[in-house]
Amino acid sequence: MTISEKKQPPANKQDLYRLFARIAAAMANPHRLELLDLLAQGARTVEELARESNLSIANASQHLQRLKRARLVIDERQGFYIRYRIADPLVTHLWLEIRAVASQQLTEVSVTLDAYRAQRHEFKRVSVEDLRTRLEKGTAVLLDVRPSAEYAASHLPSALSIPLEELDRRLSELPHSRTVVAYCRGPYCVLADQAAEKLQRKGFRVARLEEGVHEWQQAGYSLASAREA
Amino acid sequence: MTISEKKQPPANKQDLYRLFARIAAAMANPHRLELLDLLAQGARTVEELARESNLSIANASQHLQRLKRARLVIDERQGFYIRYRIADPLVTHLWLEIRAVASQQLTEVSVTLDAYRAQRHEFKRVSVEDLRTRLEKGTAVLLDVRPSAEYAASHLPSALSIPLEELDRRLSELPHSRTVVAYCRGPYCVLADQAAEKLQRKGFRVARLEEGVHEWQQAGYSLASAREA
DNA sequence: TTAGTATTCAAGAGAATTCTTGAATACTTT
DNA sequence: AAAGTATTCAAGAATTCTCTTGAATACTAA
Numbered sequence: 001m002t003i004s005e006k007k008q009p010p011a012n013k014q015d016l017y018r019l020f021a022r023i024a025a026a027m028a029n030p031h032r033l034e035l036l037d038l039l040a041q042g043a044r045t046v047e048e049l050a051r052e053s054n055l056s057i058a059n060a061s062q063h064l065q066r067l068k069r070a071r072l073v074i075d076e077r078q079g080f081y082i083r084y085r086i087a088d089p090l091v092t093h094l095w096l097e098i099r100a101v102a103s104q105q106l107t108e109v110s111v112t113l114d115a116y117r118a119q120r121h122e123f124k125r126v127s128v129e130d131l132r133t134r135l136e137k138g139t140a141v142l143l144d145v146r147p148s149a150e151y152a153a154s155h156l157p158s159a160l161s162i163p164l165e166e167l168d169r170r171l172s173e174l175p176h177s178r179t180v181v182a183y184c185r186g187p188y189c190v191l192a193d194q195a196a197e198k199l200q201r202k203g204f205r206v207a208r209l210e211e212g213v214h215e216w217q218q219a220g221y222s223l224a225s226a227r228e229a
Numbered sequence: 230m231t232i233s234e235k236k237q238p239p240a241n242k243q244d245l246y247r248l249f250a251r252i253a254a255a256m257a258n259p260h261r262l263e264l265l266d267l268l269a270q271g272a273r274t275v276e277e278l279a280r281e282s283n284l285s286i287a288n289a290s291q292h293l294q295r296l297k298r299a300r301l302v303i304d305e306r307q308g309f310y311i312r313y314r315i316a317d318p319l320v321t322h323l324w325l326e327i328r329a330v331a332s333q334q335l336t337e338v339s340v341t342l343d344a345y346r347a348q349r350h351e352f353k354r355v356s357v358e359d360l361r362t363r364l365e366k367g368t369a370v371l372l373d374v375r376p377s378a379e380y381a382a383s384h385l386p387s388a389l390s391i392p393l394e395e396l397d398r399r400l401s402e403l404p405h406s407r408t409v410v411a412y413c414r415g416p417y418c419v420l421a422d423q424a425a426e427k428l429q430r431k432g433f434r435v436a437r438l439e440e441g442v443h444e445w446q447q448a449g450y451s452l453a454s455a456r457e458a
Numbered sequence: 459t460t461a462g463t464a465t466t467c468a469a470g471a472g473a474a475t476t477c478t479t480g481a482a483t484a485c486t487t488t
Numbered sequence: 489a490a491a492g493t494a495t496t497c498a499a500g501a502a503t504t505c506t507c508t509t510g511a512a513t514a515c516t517a518a
Contacts, residue, residue: 016417017259017266020331025257029506030246033253037246046465059507061466071334080464080516090333094326101319102249105300188245258476275495288477290496295475309486309494 026070027098031055032063039073040092040214041146041185042153043085092214099188123196124207126181128219131209140179140207145195152226154213156183159224164191167198179205186212255299256327260284261292268302269321269443270375270414271382272314321443328417352425353436355410357448360438369408369436374424381455383442385412388453393420396427408434415441 027033034053038044044052050060064084067073074087086092126134134140135158144151144159151161162170174180180199184191187210196206217223256262263282267273273281279289293313296302303316315321355363363369364387373380373388380390391399403409409428413420416439425435446452 013263013417013419014259017262020262020327021257021259023327023331023334024253024262025505028250028254028257030243030250031506033246033249034242056508057465058467058509061464062506065466072330077515082465087334088330090326090330094323094330097319097323097326098249098252101301101317101323102252104319105252105316188242190242254475260476285478286495287479287497290494291476294496306485311495 022070023072023094026067026072027095029063031059032067033095033098035060035063035067036072036086036091036095037185039084039086040095041150041212043083044149045078045081045083047081049084093218096214096218103187123193123200126207126209128209128211128216128221131181132221134179134181138178140181141175142209143174143180143182143195144184145182145191146184150185154223154225156213156216157222157224159183164195167195171199171202174199174204176204179207181207181209183209184212186210186215251299252301252323255296255301256324258292260288261296262324262327264289264292264296265301265315265320265324266414268313268315269324270379270441272312273378274307274310274312276310278313322447325443325447328415332416352422352429355436355438357438357440357445357450360410361450363408363410367407369410370404371438372403372409372411372424373413374411374420375413379414383452383454385442385445386451386453388412393424396424400428400431403428403433405433408436410436410438412438413441415439415444 027036031053035049038049038052046057046061046064049055049064050057053060055063064073064075068075068084071087072091073084075082075084077083126140131140131142135142142156142159144155144161145164145167146161147163148161151159151163155161160173162173180196182192182195182199184195189212192208196208199206211219213223256265260282264278267278267281275286275290275293278284278293279286282289284292293302293304297304297313300316301320302313304311304313306312355369360369360371364371371385371388373384373390374393374396375390376392377390380388380392384390389402391402409425411421411424411428413424418441421437425437428435440448442452
């Protein structure tokens with residue numbers, strides 16, 4: 001109301017907020033979040049992303065370009081394909097943060113999540129700390145059931161990779177003497193649950209780690225990638 | 230494309246992403262981000278928020294309700310007024326994260342920020358660590374130039390409160406023997422710069438701390454609130 | 459060059475967002 | 489109760505978002 005506002009025009013404070021809002025706007029769509037979620041597990045081509053998220057190619061492409069305009073992802077030509085990937089670890093971090101807020105604030109999340117889980121078996125849960133002590137003591141083996149490309153991109157140290165689709169024919173690689181702790185992309189991913197169910201039916205002792213590689217990393221632990229494993 | 234997708238319907242994975250997207254959508258607007266930014270400094274009434282962000286009352290109210298529906302803020306009746314505040318520290322954290330991503334990803338931000346700063350003087354910058362050693366050695370005094378309500382809500386330990394508007398008539402409270410380090414709401418806030426400019430003209434040795442209370446807290450340091458000071 | 463691939467572009471219909479305006483609501487104070 | 493306050497509601501116009509469709513582009517392989 002006073003004149004002092006004009007006297008020293010705070011430049012374009014509004015522009016700054018507009019800029020920040022662009023980031024949020026780029027993430028303000030379920031499909032784009034799913035794409036980010038997938039990309040957080042590893043780079044992918046447009047076709048792969050479209051298939052995994054049940055979008056038409058053209059639609060996936062458009063969403064990806066929106067993410068790209070907001071600099072949340074980067075694209076790179078590789079022969080026939082264009083491969084998209086997360087532009088910066090900060091972006092993954094931001095996505096985890098959104099999930100964290102949602103999980104805590106919206107009680108609906110736990111409801112939806114429960115509904116989401118109700119159809120499935122519930123398995124013993126293992127915390128990150130728990131897992132570490134078990135691994136040290138040698139009372140557990142860690143199993144990564146994500147597609148092998150994601151395992152290659154990054155995984156928990158000492159994790160064995162058996163993608164869910166290969167699990168049936170690779171059961172012999174797992175011990176009955178120890179608990180098999182399965183993990184996948186994170187708390188909202190079903191791959192590990194499906195794996196655990198299979199293993200339980202086959203008589204294995206199983207548990208599920210809620211966390212995925214990013215949550216693990218955020219807890220301050222290091223990751224391994226293809227070469228080292 | 231395969232039938233296996235239907236066989237084990239991943240429940241409503243889409244619902245989860247929709248839920249997460251709501252959080253992002255609530256933040257996907259410059260005005261709402263400004264409101265959040267203000268609220269991050271302390272609770273306020275609708276009228277105050279409208280005034281400080283140059284929105285009509287009705288418009289501010291609508292934006293606030295959108296934030297409320299997403300559970301990012303909470304409202305509370307207090308006599309005549311309805312006071313809004315951040316629902317949870319996680320929300321502030323998320324807001325800082327968006328800013329961080331924006332600052333790093335969008336080169337435009339630094340451009341805009343530079344333009345934003347160009348009209349003003351640039352002052353010696355002090356890092357959080359730097360500040361701590363200076364305060365320990367007693368070679369600096371710390372000055373909070375935000376409105377007193379925000380200071381009361383929370384401030385850096387040992388900070389003296391002189392709101393920008395009162396600065397001119399309270400200069401005698403500041404020492405010439407030490408550097409005056411001014412801070413306000415954070416890196417994009419101009420209050421501290423304006424204060425520093427005034428002080429410099431009056432012959433004080435000044436510096437500016439980029440960080441605000443939230444950045445300080447996120448760096449792992451504790452804050453003080455009205456009572457203790 | 460030609461054929462073939464993955465991806466993007468362009469246009470348009472339907473839905474959601476945003477701001478404004480004027481009235482309605484929910485309180486407090488007298 | 490009556491008057492006055494801060495806030496919200498409701499409706500409508502302008503804008504933006506989203507998905508679909510079919511064509512265009514930018515590469516690779518032969």
